[in-house]
Amino acid sequence: MSTIAARRRAxxxxxxxxxxxxxxxxxxxxxxAFAFFIAGGVLALLMRLELAxxxxxxxxxxxxxxxxxxxxxxxxxxxxxxxxxxxxxxxxPLQIGAADISAPRLANVGFWxxxxxxxxxxxxxxxxxxxxxxxWFATWPLSTSGATPxxxxxxxxxxxxxxxxxxxxxxVCLLGTIMRRRAPxxxxxxxxxxxxxxxxxxLMVIGGFPVLVLVMTLLxxxxxxxxxxxxxxxxIDYQNxxxxxxHPVVYVMxxxxxxxxxxxxxxxxxxxxxxxxxxxxxxxxxxxLSMSVWAHHMYTTGGITNRYFAFTSTALLVPAxxxxxxxxxxxxxxxxxxxxxxxxxxxFFLQFLVGGASGIFVASPTLDxxxxxxxxxxxxxxxxxxxxxIFGFFAGVYHWFPKAFGVTLREGxxxxxxxxxxxxxxMTFFPMFFLGQEGMPRRVATYPRSTGWETLNxxxxxxxxxxxxxxxxxxxxxxxxLRSHVAAGPDxxxxxxxxxxxxxxxxxxxxDVLPPVRSYAPLLDLKKAGEWPRRRELEETPA
Amino acid sequence: MVDTGHEYHHLFxxxxxxxxxxxxxxxxxxxxxxxxxxxxxGRVPSGRHEAQVPELTYAALLVGVAAMLLYFTFxxxxxxxxxxxxxxxxxxxxxxxxxxxxxxxxxASVVSSSLHQRVMQVPTNTVILVKLHSVDVVHSLxxxxxxxxxxAFPGADNELKLTFPKAGTFSxxxxxxxxxxxxxxxxxxxxxxxxxxxxWLRVQAGASG
Numbered sequence: 001m002s003t004i005a006a007r008r009r010a011x012x013x014x015x016x017x018x019x020x021x022x023x024x025x026x027x028x029x030x031x032x033a034f035a036f037f038i039a040g041g042v043l044a045l046l047m048r049l050e051l052a053x054x055x056x057x058x059x060x061x062x063x064x065x066x067x068x069x070x071x072x073x074x075x076x077x078x079x080x081x082x083x084x085x086x087x088x089x090x091x092x093p094l095q096i097g098a099a100d101i102s103a104p105r106l107a108n109v110g111f112w113x114x115x116x117x118x119x120x121x122x123x124x125x126x127x128x129x130x131x132x133x134x135x136w137f138a139t140w141p142l143s144t145s146g147a148t149p150x151x152x153x154x155x156x157x158x159x160x161x162x163x164x165x166x167x168x169x170x171x172v173c174l175l176g177t178i179m180r181r182r183a184p185x186x187x188x189x190x191x192x193x194x195x196x197x198x199x200x201x202x203l204m205v206i207g208g209f210p211v212l213v214l215v216m217t218l219l220x221x222x223x224x225x226x227x228x229x230x231x232x233x234x235x236i237d238y239q240n241x242x243x244x245x246x247h248p249v250v251y252v253m254x255x256x257x258x259x260x261x262x263x264x265x266x267x268x269x270x271x272x273x274x275x276x277x278x279x280x281x282x283x284x285x286x287x288x289l290s291m292s293v294w295a296h297h298m299y300t301t302g303g304i305t306n307r308y309f310a311f312t313s314t315a316l317l318v319p320a321x322x323x324x325x326x327x328x329x330x331x332x333x334x335x336x337x338x339x340x341x342x343x344x345x346x347x348f349f350l351q352f353l354v355g356g357a358s359g360i361f362v363a364s365p366t367l368d369x370x371x372x373x374x375x376x377x378x379x380x381x382x383x384x385x386x387x388x389x390i391f392g393f394f395a396g397v398y399h400w401f402p403k404a405f406g407v408t409l410r411e412g413x414x415x416x417x418x419x420x421x422x423x424x425x426x427m428t429f430f431p432m433f434f435l436g437q438e439g440m441p442r443r444v445a446t447y448p449r450s451t452g453w454e455t456l457n458x459x460x461x462x463x464x465x466x467x468x469x470x471x472x473x474x475x476x477x478x479x480x481x482l483r484s485h486v487a488a489g490p491d492x493x494x495x496x497x498x499x500x501x502x503x504x505x506x507x508x509x510x511x512d513v514l515p516p517v518r519s520y521a522p523l524l525d526l527k528k529a530g531e532w533p534r535r536r537e538l539e540e541t542p543a
Numbered sequence: 544m545v546d547t548g549h550e551y552h553h554l555f556x557x558x559x560x561x562x563x564x565x566x567x568x569x570x571x572x573x574x575x576x577x578x579x580x581x582x583x584x585g586r587v588p589s590g591r592h593e594a595q596v597p598e599l600t601y602a603a604l605l606v607g608v609a610a611m612l613l614y615f616t617f618x619x620x621x622x623x624x625x626x627x628x629x630x631x632x633x634x635x636x637x638x639x640x641x642x643x644x645x646x647x648x649x650x651a652s653v654v655s656s657s658l659h660q661r662v663m664q665v666p667t668n669t670v671i672l673v674k675l676h677s678v679d680v681v682h683s684l685x686x687x688x689x690x691x692x693x694x695a696f697p698g699a700d701n702e703l704k705l706t707f708p709k710a711g712t713f714s715x716x717x718x719x720x721x722x723x724x725x726x727x728x729x730x731x732x733x734x735x736x737x738x739x740x741x742x743w744l745r746v747q748a749g750a751s752g
Binding site for chain 2: 061062065134135139141142147148230231232233234235236269270271272273274275276277278300301302303306307310311314315317318321322324325327328329331332333334335336337338346349350353354357358360361364365366367369370372373374438439441442443444445446447448451
């Protein structure tokens with residue numbers, strides 16, 4: 001009672017502005033990222049409305065350039081990356097038995113840099129010439145002050161710099177937490193799978209994002225009249241620097257969600273993750289490769305060695321394939337409950353596989369000469385960045401929502417949410433493979449009527465609105481579940497890792513007592529040894 | 544003469560069946576796992592959490608698949624990327640916001656802009672060396688039917704080999720976003736037999752000169 005009373009006395013705004021509790025920070029990050037997701041999603045719906053039919057209907061060419069630039073920028077810089085790290089900020093200390101993250105004030109600075117950067121980037125909409133409109137990777141020299149003048153584009157560059165600095169700060173805190181704050185007995189090879197994914201994510205943020213800050217700073221100076229880039233070499237330099245950030249970041253937007261999906265699957269099959277050691281090794285291999293594949297975005301430039309990047313990019317199928325083996329190895333031989341979190345986790349793997357397999361396809365320069373900058377690539381990267389993040393994210397949400405909020409989400413609405421999202425995702429993105437094959441370029445507001453691309457584009461537009469409906473169902477589920485007041489208890493799913501050994505939501509200091517850690521599934525060990533109550537026993541024990 | 548469209552489809556016919564096969568195999572295995580191991584009273588989950596021999600065998604198989612794909616890619620790529628020593632036609636292409644200028648050796652030129660999209664002609668069964676550059680931002684020359692594209696940069700020529708084994712009219716587009724009228728920066732390519740092309744070129748040279 002006393003802690004609750006103490007918590008109520010603190011005014012709400014101090015917990016937002018000066019949060020040092022990783023749970024508050026993680027929650028704030030999640031809410032902010034999800035708000036940017038809604039914004040980026042609305043931009044996508046406007047684009048899909050314009051593309052539903054050939055010709056110009058709703059927006060001008062200029063507005064369309066703003067829409068796709070701000071859609072991509074919002075989703076990548078302000079939604080999926082912060083979302084991936086937000087999950088880590090909330091969950092990593094709980095999974096490793098720590099009282100808080102390392103350097104929580106730095107993490108808070110990171111949060112505010114991200115918010116300020118995001119608002120700066122979006123504030124371009126308020127300027128006379130509109131926001132950034134050179135695409136989310138702002139190819140030089142299209143992004144020069146001559147080709148894309150205006151304050152909005154400057155604000156875009158500054159916004160990207162600030163939000164990237166914010167992500168670096170948060171990544172540093174996560175790495176510090178994982179390296180320095182693990183519970184006694186928790187060696188690196190006893191960390192839960194999700195924490196492993198956060199470790200490699202933090203490594204990629206720290207390795208890749210400073211280069212984004214660098215290239216955006218150079219671009220800003222270039223726009224102010226300082227001659228930085230020049231001619232063919234300058235254009236290639238810009239692309240090399242940008243994609244040196246731009247490829248690791250796609251795995252930043254993937255690994256944490258693999259972690260979510262695998263944790264949801266393992267818990268609901270009643271056994272620990274299969275093939276854990278090879279899984280950890282595959283993550284490290286993936287991380288190493290992620291820093292050496294960037295120029296597969298540049299096969300058609302004639303400025304790089306295509307074969308080297310084809311080699312490293314195709315090699316990605318090895319660590320990725322191992323993750324699928326571990327998913328299957330966990331399911332087969334398990335005792336599976338069809339909970340929404342598990343179903344989202346399994347769907348995550350199958351949906352991502354469409355993006356992964358098409359990714360190996362575009363890793364081949366000869367195939368990419370056709371696919372590059374067309375709708376085939378749009379289909380590919382939406383299966384990886386959208387399906388390959390959000391299905392895993394929702395697996396994590398259904399899995400950990402009771403830990404964070406003390407109540408479980410409704411299973412029925414959750415399954416409706418899943419079905420709608422599967423239908424919407426595939427209706428929106430699968431036809432793009434065919435459009436790309438037929439030659440539809442990306443970033444066009446219109447296409448000739450004679451191409452016959454209208455039917456598939458209309459199907460995609462309908463699909464995009466089904467995705468929006470799925471998100472509405474999810475938000476409705478959150479609202480009704482939060483109102484339900486049926487306490488989930490500390491361990492509603494028979495969990496395996498330390499976060500299920502404390503109350504839901506956990507106290508400020510996370511743990512009153514830490515159970516011993518003997519493997520990467522410490523709670524499962526104790527339950528098997530009869531030293532920790534299983535879920536059913538919890539239910540049978542009178543409160 | 545290397546047919547880029549044919550090379551693409553050759554590689555496509557290797558990659559896509561493998562991709563579809565892998566997806567189906569994993570989807571079926573997932574479905575089997577979900578149905579066969581559904582929780583029932585008395586079912587105890589397996590305690591086995593590692594099986595190093597199958598895991599490493601599987602990893603070795605993945606390495607084999609990657610090596611095979613790279614072999615096919617590299618052999619195809621060397622054919623598609625090889626530039627001709629003695630091309631049958633050298634075509635200088637200049638891209639700008641938002642038009643394509645195709646300059647032929649005899650001084651003839653065709654300009655296709657976002658306002659007036661035009662059709663340029665090429666000879667069939669001729670190895671064409673395209674020398675491509677931009678006067679402003681990055682553009683990208685894409686002829687989807689030929690399954691090939693190449694970026695046009697300011698400051699230096701990029702080179703691209705084009706061949707048209709069959710006569711016909713194909714569409715071309717700018718693939719790299721280049722500003723306001725990117726969507727309309729399109730052109731047509733009409734591939735005709737060499738004599739017909741030569742006749743057209745003479746007329747064009749007269750018109751331009």
